[in-house]
Amino acid sequence: MGDGRPQGRLIAWPWGCDAAPPRGVIIQGLTRRMLDKRFIRDNPQAVRDAVAAKGIDLDVDELLQLDQENRKLQFEVDEAQAQRRSRSKQFAKADEARRAELRAEQEAFDRQLKDNRERLARTGARLAELMLATPNIPWSGAPVGPDESANVVLRTVGTPPRFDFAPLDHVELAERRGWAEFARARRVAGERAYALVGDLVLLERAIHSYALDLLRTQEFTPISVPALVREEPLVGTGMLPKGREEIYEVPADDLFLAGTAEVALVGLHAGEILEAGQLPVRYAGISASFRREIGSASRDVRGLLRVHQFEKVEQFVLCAADEAESARWHAQLLATAERILTDLELSYEVVECATGDMGVGKFRMNDINTWFPSLGRYRETHSCSTLHDWQARRANLRYRDPDGTIHFAHTLNNTAVATPRLLAALLENHQTADAGVRVPGVLRPYLGGRELL
């Protein structure tokens, strides 16, 4: 990696300047085999701790017990199956009398086998359910706490703008300039709907083009992926089974509207065994994203901050199962997001997310919050996550080492740009006294050189 944009000064890495260093050896052993049943068997306490730190509803002891029972049943069924096969072999060579005998024997035997099979299916299903609820073990540097209130600000970069006039919020500004339709859009599509108009559309495209071009210089392959997806990739990424109410469903076709391109990006390689030489896979994924926002009903209903449908360029990395490598990519993804905000001349803060905020599958998560003058505070615009092999295990996404051994890969993702929220930030931060908007230098080439909208 590394293409000469480390921005190392800003990056608290490897382990975060404000956080304690991890207990390396222990953490390494732990995370490398996370979600592996053998790991859970060998380190039940580590899993219990993670469950507690992340506030997850999971009975680890039930899981262990089921695992044991499941293996016992599997063993019995295997043995029985071996017998059944040998009996079937004999049948071909037997005479009629012997055949009748074998048939009778087999029948009784099959009842037992069938019974065991059913029990195995039941324990297996329950075990799978619990396994899907098993969290990744968070890195030791993450603040422990129930929710985002425990998050820690690592650093603040840039300065919020000072206005010598009364600044507008992005809704007032957009409406004054005829850049957005809210009332009409809501007649069409209900609450939180919006339509961008005129220069604001051009600005949105400019931001996406700029982000895509920046990522291309880092050898990220632009890829435009489905937002309308099946259930499997949602389970594979960890969006399901928990979190169902946040996702739009299209029941007539058994499809869902993904909340992020990450779903398709992981899904693209699910079930594959890549060659080590193909790694790292780097995508700049673009797609529409859909969220029901059920958990935040009636919050931020005004404007462009929290909408049901938005557009993203997503950074995504699929790399070898090496913690140091994943850590380097995490740093790079974060640095790129910071670079984007710096280029857009926006002030932001980088946050170390607490265990209760980071979600079940994550090892580490850093949010970036961008300054919004109308809110008088920083508000999330980016989220950078390392999942180690937790996601790859679910998606059965593996690679083969040169020595022939097969491993689950590591996955990471981070927003590059998500609009229209980021558009709102640009409008508010770069507005002029007469309701114009100054265009940051990096976007001008995408807007025919215009310096002011």
Add this chain to the structure above:
RNA sequence: GGUGGAGUCGCCUAGUGGCCGAGGGCGCACGCCUCGAAAGCGUGUGAGGGGGCAACCCCUCCGUGGGUUCAAAUCCCACCUCCACCGCCA
């Protein structure tokens, strides 16, 4: 939306109920041969789970899931994907 065809161990392919717990070719790896190589010859060549201190052994997987049968790659049903043609369409 309709009709027809197809999905086998990296690739190509054999295979129509027990001899397929999958044969052949290509590729790949190792060995022999060679000064070296090619050719030739030989051997090997997937994934997952489980048992055993171990050498090793067992089970599952022929797109996926069910079913029929003593026995399924092979027969039946549903689904998925691909191909062809027809219809519709940004």
